[in-house]
Amino acid sequence: MVTSGCSSETVGTTPEATTTVLEAATTTPEAAMTENVSVDVAVEEKEKRIPKGETWSVHKFGGTCVGNSSRIKNVANIIIDDDSERKLVVVSAMSKVTDMMYDLIYKAQSRDESYVSALDAVLEKHSSTAEDLLAGKDLASFLSQLHQDISDLKAMLQAIYIAGHATESFTDFVVGHGELWSAQILSLVIKKNGIDSKWMDAREVLIVNPTRSDQVDPDYLESERRLEKWYSLNPCKVIVATGFIASTPQNIPTTLKRDGSDFSAAIMGALFRARQVTIWTDVDGVYSADPRKVGDAVILKTLSYQEAWEMSYFGANVLHPRTIVPVIRYGIPIVIRNIFNLSASGTKICHPPIIGDEDSLILKNYVKGFTTIDNLALVNVEGTGMAGVPGTASAIFSAVKDVAANVIMISQASSEHSVCFAVPEKEVQAVAEALQSVFHGALDAGRLSQVAIIPNCSVLAAVGQKMASTPGVSATLFDALAKASINVRAVAQGCSEYNITVVVKREDSIKALRAVHSRFYLSKTTIVMGIIGPGLIGSTLLDQLRDQTANLKEEFNIDLRVMGIMGSKLMLLDDDAGIDLDKWRELREEKGEVANLEKFVQHVHGNHFIPNTVLVDCTADSVIASNYDEWLRKGIHVVTPNKKANSGPLNEYLRIRALQRQSYTHYFYEATVGAGLPIISTLRGLLETGDRILQIEGIFSGTLSYIFNNFKDGRVFSEVVAEARDAGYTEPDPRDDLSGTDVARKVIILARESGLKLELSDIPVENLVPEPLRASASAQDFTQQLPKFDQELTEKLQDSENAGEVLRYVGVVDVTNQKGVVELRRYKKDHPFAQLSGSDNIIAFTTRRYRNQPLIVRGPGAGAQVTAGGIFSDILRLASYLGAPS
């Protein structure tokens, strides 16, 4: 072997030389095996030509299946239990071994001496596995071969270390050893069970030609010829073949590239015309989306060859994309199964069943799965000079081909104004340079305006039979993306009937995958919630949610999950499943952490499992409200009874509303006016159906409603206020109600909703707190001194009663004159406002349609239960906007 100062020539020839050594070595264990099974051999001696066809079944075991000795034993049992007459088993290297082998090369060529200890680890892994499983002559012959291989590898790695470089064929030779060892071990374990098994070094049989795009194409004729030869020398009923590795026609070792063992198995299946190829791995089959990214992904029972190809090409690494090609010719089915769960029947890939008429209406029958490929860049070649000029596209793609870049998808607008395509991020620089150089004339002349690169992209592919030509599929897909606030940068569809591909921002990739997946696969509308402010209203809402969620799930397919509850001091965060609302108070004590709004929002929204997030602000805090803008921008829906945002500075309000209109992100605030009463929604309904609002007039404060409903029959104002306070109808300091500010905020909300551009300061407010008491130190002082000021209101009451009228404290939006006011007004005894009792609210809409007889909404407009109910119904409105059935 090469020990020092090797030239590239000597390096290049070494793998071949070593292959020859290996070929010679393989005869020894085989000879040993035949001694034990002489009867079978005698039968098979007659069977020199391969009996191709149905009698063969092919199994492929991935790295995790043969990850340690007990797993290898398990694999042997599966093979033994398969009652097919003849079996061909393709194995990967033990898990992680291929990575370890690539790492050896990397270390050696980087002149990192630790390749020596890394090689020792490889030796140790395989020798200890063999010692666990084998004994006697089998063990001795395997270990001697292993030590021989390791010492050859050491010499080669030393040469690479000295040269500081490894050629491709050297690398392929080194990395393929994992399969050589796993196949020998497995074959010996099967043989130990009394079964005639031979191992096959696939480099002796499988001949492939390298292609320009870092792939290899099998030479079936030559492989078949060599297989016949191999079989005539090694006839048997169980063959354990190495996956991944092959040879060139010149007998130079090569590989089928990463994850290529699936491809090996499919080629073998085709060479033997096998009945079936079973690919054993660590998941129950092909899922509707990568199960590591989408927790709700479901197993697909069947896939057509084309669908399987599209899924694997677009990133479902459960199957190597080229696996389909060899088997499709002979219609050999591939079944993907889980070695760790034999009760799962797996996914069968075969020719598609015919879809019946009634099934054709179900979109799910067209959409099978969703996949993503990350780390891509988009290249956009744009310019008016491209339209109608033949050859531009071909010039673009031949430039791309020259730098051997792999084009994942292409999209061209029919205007021919731009061509846009996605390539792996690491190849984009070379592509851009090639295009700049090919088109520099056109760029200089302005026929092309730019060659732009958009980095950090991902491709999301929806795969399914005939989906691109089925009405409704694309619409549903794009709708799901829009509702999850995901911007689509490019689209390709229709070139294949089986696929719609969209390009999204890398950071949106998982969210997009989950959004579309849940839209097609989950019948439920799932919404993640964060509740801010679990005070009286917030905690009542949580109790209502607790009582109602099961029912919503069952009856209405709405799945609401509270993922965080934040108070002023503590917050409670939970994972995907949501907080147990029976216990949130205790959990907050036990597991609560210091409240931090940013972290809270990140947790609730950053959780990518569910595409829809809503933050429910149950505080009255203007600081919290100042975040709505940012939340809506991030695609977080907002529901709130907090009046601060809508009654704050006009420009901020307009900005939030504009944002809401431009996006699919929702902002609902019904409970800001009249708690659970349908006031905002009534107003919206009128406006949206083309009615014109003339005036909105109402008693908007439950407290003031109570006070004036009872301020009659010779009673004095201060006494009624004290009574209201004692009954719990007022704020702790009654001045907060009597000042009228709260009513003014409601007036401004309705005024703005009606299109008026008013500030809170534009609303004149009649303050019922006597001037000298406004600055009084305490609520108690105020209550004590209020009787001194009863006179003025007593007179007003007297006057109105004398005129057959009542006093009411009202807010008015005068839309016609673009004004608002909050004041005491007098109403005739038969006016609806005079008929009120308790603390009810009443709101009268006078509109073009309801001019003579205003539209009246009346009912309890305050209190925790009805306010929480109002918030809850906004949350359900959101669910229905997001697609829940009505």
Ligand code: ADP
């Ligand atoms: P093996 O070593 O057995 O060849 P791989 O790791 O190559 O196994 O492929 C199996 C893995 O593919 C699974 O563990 C799973 O995480 C991943 N995977 C990605 N997309 C899918 C999908 N759509 N369905 C199933 N598995 C998928």
Ligand code: ASP
């Ligand atoms: N062992 C090879 C790899 O890890 C081939 C395979 O397992 O499919 O890439």
Ligand code: MG
């Ligand atoms: Mg694999």
